[in-house]
Amino acid sequence: MSDMEKTNLTDVVKTEYLNPGNAVFKAEKGFISLEYTADGEKKTYSRVFLHRCFPNEITDGYISVLDSENNEAGIIKSLNDFPEDVKALLETELKRRYFVFTIKKIRSVKEKYGYSYWTVDEEKGEREFTVQDTYRSINKITDDRIVVTDIDGNRYEIPSLSALDRKSQKRIEIFL
Amino acid sequence: MKKAILTPDRKKKRLLSQLPHENAEGDIITVFTFDMGDDGEHVNGAVLITEKQILVYVNNAETALFTVAGCEKFEYRQLVGACELTAKDGDGEHIICRASNTYHDVLAKNARRLNGLKETGKYRKDEELELYRVCPKCGRELKGGLKVCVKCADKKSMFARLFKMALPYKWYVIASVILFFAGFGLSLLGPYVNKQLIDGYIQNEAAGAAVSSGDNSVLFGFLFTVLLMLLLYIGSAAINSLRNLAVMQAGTGLIVDLRKLVFDKIQKMSVKTITRRTSGELMRRVTGDTSMIENFVVGQMPNIIQQAILLVAVSVILFIYDPFLAFLILVPVPLCLGLLQFANAYFRTIYARQWEAEARSGSVLYDIFSGIRVVKAYRTEKKEFDRYDKAASEERDIAIKNETVFNVIDPVIMFVLNIGSLFLMYYTGSRILGRTMTLGDAAMFSSYVALIYGPIDWLSYLPRLLTRAVTSVVKVFDIIDEKQDIQDAGDAKEFEIHGDIEVNDLTFGYDEGTDVLKHVNLKIKNGDMVGIVGRSGVGKSTLINLIMRMYDPDGGSVKIDGVDLRDISQQCLRSQIGVVLQETFLFKGTIFDNIAYAKPGCDIETVIAASKAAGAHKFIINLPDGYDTVIGENGHTLSGGERQRISIARALLHDPKILILDEATASLDTETEKNIQDTLQKLTKDRTTIAIAHRLSTLRNAAFLVVLDKGTVAETGTHDELMRKKGIYYDLVMAQRQMSKIKK
Numbered sequence: 001m002s003d004m005e006k007t008n009l010t011d012v013v014k015t016e017y018l019n020p021g022n023a024v025f026k027a028e029k030g031f032i033s034l035e036y037t038a039d040g041e042k043k044t045y046s047r048v049f050l051h052r053c054f055p056n057e058i059t060d061g062y063i064s065v066l067d068s069e070n071n072e073a074g075i076i077k078s079l080n081d082f083p084e085d086v087k088a089l090l091e092t093e094l095k096r097r098y099f100v101f102t103i104k105k106i107r108s109v110k111e112k113y114g115y116s117y118w119t120v121d122e123e124k125g126e127r128e129f130t131v132q133d134t135y136r137s138i139n140k141i142t143d144d145r146i147v148v149t150d151i152d153g154n155r156y157e158i159p160s161l162s163a164l165d166r167k168s169q170k171r172i173e174i175f176l
Numbered sequence: 177m178k179k180a181i182l183t184p185d186r187k188k189k190r191l192l193s194q195l196p197h198e199n200a201e202g203d204i205i206t207v208f209t210f211d212m213g214d215d216g217e218h219v220n221g222a223v224l225i226t227e228k229q230i231l232v233y234v235n236n237a238e239t240a241l242f243t244v245a246g247c248e249k250f251e252y253r254q255l256v257g258a259c260e261l262t263a264k265d266g267d268g269e270h271i272i273c274r275a276s277n278t279y280h281d282v283l284a285k286n287a288r289r290l291n292g293l294k295e296t297g298k299y300r301k302d303e304e305l306e307l308y309r310v311c312p313k314c315g316r317e318l319k320g321g322l323k324v325c326v327k328c329a330d331k332k333s334m335f336a337r338l339f340k341m342a343l344p345y346k347w348y349v350i351a352s353v354i355l356f357f358a359g360f361g362l363s364l365l366g367p368y369v370n371k372q373l374i375d376g377y378i379q380n381e382a383a384g385a386a387v388s389s390g391d392n393s394v395l396f397g398f399l400f401t402v403l404l405m406l407l408l409y410i411g412s413a414a415i416n417s418l419r420n421l422a423v424m425q426a427g428t429g430l431i432v433d434l435r436k437l438v439f440d441k442i443q444k445m446s447v448k449t450i451t452r453r454t455s456g457e458l459m460r461r462v463t464g465d466t467s468m469i470e471n472f473v474v475g476q477m478p479n480i481i482q483q484a485i486l487l488v489a490v491s492v493i494l495f496i497y498d499p500f501l502a503f504l505i506l507v508p509v510p511l512c513l514g515l516l517q518f519a520n521a522y523f524r525t526i527y528a529r530q531w532e533a534e535a536r537s538g539s540v541l542y543d544i545f546s547g548i549r550v551v552k553a554y555r556t557e558k559k560e561f562d563r564y565d566k567a568a569s570e571e572r573d574i575a576i577k578n579e580t581v582f583n584v585i586d587p588v589i590m591f592v593l594n595i596g597s598l599f600l601m602y603y604t605g606s607r608i609l610g611r612t613m614t615l616g617d618a619a620m621f622s623s624y625v626a627l628i629y630g631p632i633d634w635l636s637y638l639p640r641l642l643t644r645a646v647t648s649v650v651k652v653f654d655i656i657d658e659k660q661d662i663q664d665a666g667d668a669k670e671f672e673i674h675g676d677i678e679v680n681d682l683t684f685g686y687d688e689g690t691d692v693l694k695h696v697n698l699k700i701k702n703g704d705m706v707g708i709v710g711r712s713g714v715g716k717s718t719l720i721n722l723i724m725r726m727y728d729p730d731g732g733s734v735k736i737d738g739v740d741l742r743d744i745s746q747q748c749l750r751s752q753i754g755v756v757l758q759e760t761f762l763f764k765g766t767i768f769d770n771i772a773y774a775k776p777g778c779d780i781e782t783v784i785a786a787s788k789a790a791g792a793h794k795f796i797i798n799l800p801d802g803y804d805t806v807i808g809e810n811g812h813t814l815s816g817g818e819r820q821r822i823s824i825a826r827a828l829l830h831d832p833k834i835l836i837l838d839e840a841t842a843s844l845d846t847e848t849e850k851n852i853q854d855t856l857q858k859l860t861k862d863r864t865t866i867a868i869a870h871r872l873s874t875l876r877n878a879a880f881l882v883v884l885d886k887g888t889v890a891e892t893g894t895h896d897e898l899m900r901k902k903g904i905y906y907d908l909v910m911a912q913r914q915m916s917k918i919k920k
Contacts, residue, residue: 030214030271046268055256068269095216099257099276124218135532153277155257174525 016074019081032093036073050093056141100155106168134175194236195222202228205299208282210275223273244294252287259283345426355419362412367623373401375616427474435466438655446662447726461655465648472645483631490627505625508596519585526578533574537567593629662728668745673752673833674737675702675864683731692718694887705865707875710884716868720836724753754832758839760819764808767796770822774830786829789855791848792821816843837867841874872912
């Protein structure tokens with residue numbers, strides 16, 4: 001096969017990438033709307049949903065923008081491509097979808113009959129939650145960053161284990 | 177401090193008193209809180225729902241008002257870390273509230289309730305308890321998302337029930353108790369006889385003189401005491417083994433009963449309940465947890481009682497004999513117990529970690545072996561080796577660390593205990609030298625000390641054993657107590673099914689709030705062959721799951737011959753429905769056994785006829801072992817198409833009144849499929865057949881077709897009618913024609 005005939009996967013499968021030049025995001029009734037122009041054709045979406053392609057690894061890029069029928073309008077390669085006000089708007093929407101509590105301190109973890117009962121300090125203050133099947137509910141994203149999922153499906157992130165105080169570290173250590 | 181119990185009513189009242197709702201129209205249905213604002217930050221929000229309005233409050237101030245009449249539809253949406261409740265009207269979608277996942281069931285249930293209110297003008301007032309997240313038993317607020325209040329999970333009754341289950345084995349239990357006390361008496365007697373031996377003969381100068389002067393009676397006395405010692409040993413050994421036997425009988429019997437109970441219960445559970453748990457978890461409940469209980473009841477419980485009584489009895493004897501000495505002996509005991517308690521807390525966690533590490537490296541292995549063909553195809557052996565190596569090294573490191581810790585702590589404990597013996601030795605030694613104590617007394621004391629230190633060392637493990645046993649007991653009863661969500665009604669009917677199926681306004685979702693099927697209506701006459709088509713994920717398989725009553729509908733009903741499925745006994749229903757799924761399941765056994773699975777004892781001719789009808793006969797007789805070929809795990813490997821044909825044969829042999837084919841011929845080539853189809857058509861004349869297929873040619877014999885789209889019936893009709901309609905079905909057919917053209 002010569003180089004001429006060689007086709008790239010990305011040439012065959014077209015993905016629309018959104019940037020400030022072709023996409024206008026607006027806040028509307030507590031949601032986000034999109035006006036997207038491609039090949040001179042303008043499409044309007046009254047409500048779009050933002051799904052991160054890599055929720056753990058890349059939080060500010062590769063964001064799939066879907067309409068209410070779950071069809072992809074396009075992908076945002078990087079939030080930083082957009083001006084600050086649009087970026088803030090998109091970030092709020094992402095925050096609402098990927099809502100996560102950030103653990104500042106672990107006050108106590110008690111294990112009993114297959115459940116563990118946690119008392120932690122998050123940004124808004126003290127919070128209690130229950131975790132079922134503790135070992136499997138703790139997702140080690142890196143050696144230092146973990147996410148705990150509670151019985152309701154709420155997520156609690158520890159952005160950096162090593163940044164926690166010594167006592168908190170000890171309390172969670174046994175589950176890692 | 178006694179906390180006021182927050183009942184649903186009180187919680188509701190308190191909420192209402194805070195919210196200004198004088199202007200709200202209509203009766204109040206419910207009020208609930210939520211916790212997220214439009215900017216994704218925490219707020220104190222509340223929603224008040226009346227028969228006419230939906231009022232939204234943030235910090236007790238009204239922020240939005242919707243009228244039920246003005247909205248078209250309410251929607252609950254599960255996001256990743258949060259959820260939302262929205263209302264749709266002519267103007268599009270509006271947010272009612274957002275919340276963290278803690279409120280997911282509250283929002284989902286209210287979405288459903290609002291839609292019901294909208295459509296029927298009625299609303300359900302039940303499930304109030306769950307909505308307010310209070311314990312159904314004591315009314316305390318459920319913290320941290322628990323479904324049952326921790327305080328109400330009655331642990332005492334667990335053991336009481338375990339005890340009740342032991343009743344059939346009461347004679348063994350009584351025997352073991354009697355034998356236990358007999359053995360106990362003997363073990364206390366030992367040191368005393370020993371003392372007699374030493375003081376009466378060995379250390380007795382008069383006795384020594386008598387023997388050397390030829391006094392045989394003393395020698396006989398000596399021999400008799402030795403013999404008594406021997407008898408004591410034999411006796412206690414015999415009694416102990418008898419006791420163990422009795423305990424074993426009772427314990428193993430009890431465990432087998434328990435295991436049967438758990439297994440039976442799991443089999444009776446609905447698919448919904450079962451799929452919520454992994455098969456590994458269920459296996460662990462049936463085998464692991466019951467073994468843990470067995471181990472505890474048979475192995476540990478007798479020991480616990482024995483050691484505890486021994487400890488008390490020996491302490492009492494020692495105190496009576498010589499209080500000061502007893503005091504010396506018992507000095508290191510509290511220290512030891514404290515040390516052990518500390519060590520235990522540590523051991524518990526490090527062993528749990530070891531267990532997890534072992535499980536991890538085990539699952540890495542399982543993963544690699546089950547995907548060995550992919551590993552070989554992509555030549556990634558080295559990568560997989562490294563992955564296993566990493567998991568195994570981790571396991572090794574943890575194990576080494578644990579063993580090191582254990583080997584450091586254990587000698588320390590032994591040392592502390594030995595300090596006690598040192599005291600004893602010094603004290604008894606000086607008293608023997610001072611002639612205030614005999615050597616026999618000293619020996620007896622040493623024996624009793626050994627008897628006391630044994631249980632102390634052992635009792636230290638008790639908390640850990642107890643925790644593990646209790647955990648298992650709770651888990652096992654958790655399964656046994658699970659509410660059966662699909663149950664036969666008290667007056668469940670049994671009758672011969674004719675085959676008319678009627679689906680009325682059927683609504684169902686696997687998860688709260690996301691309906692897979694919405695208001696499906698369908699009528700299938702006896703003897704019809706109906707094809708269900710539609711894109712992936714529109715709810716085709718869900719619909720037949722509901723017809724088979726693998727799940728109960730959330731709304732509407734499925735009727736067979738005019739009788740609601742919930743009023744037909746499950747045995748009656750399933751014995752007359754045959755099903756072939758795309759994912760075939762063959763049990764370990766011969767091909768014959770697999771085909772005859774639903775009809776054991778069936779004659780050979782029928783089995784051959786069934787496999788011929790399913791197009792399986794030809795390949796079966798070409799196997800070296802024919803119908804005797806062992807298939808299933810570790811057995812002969814069949815191709816996907818071969819497996820499907822065996823499943824079809826199984827279903828045909830079952831001779832069902834209703835036959836369900838869910839992509840049953842998807843793995844077959846079109847030629848074979850056509851042959852089977854033709855046979856099926858002859859066979860299915862007087863039975864109702866429901867077939868799902870993506871390959872539309874599969875359904876060419878269907879009397880009519882049902883096209884599902886987004887969980888509702890989009891089109892129905894014959895092939896020709898639907899083609900003329902040029903709707904979804906037409907598009908599907910055209911797309912497939914296009915495909916086959918490309919292939920050609």
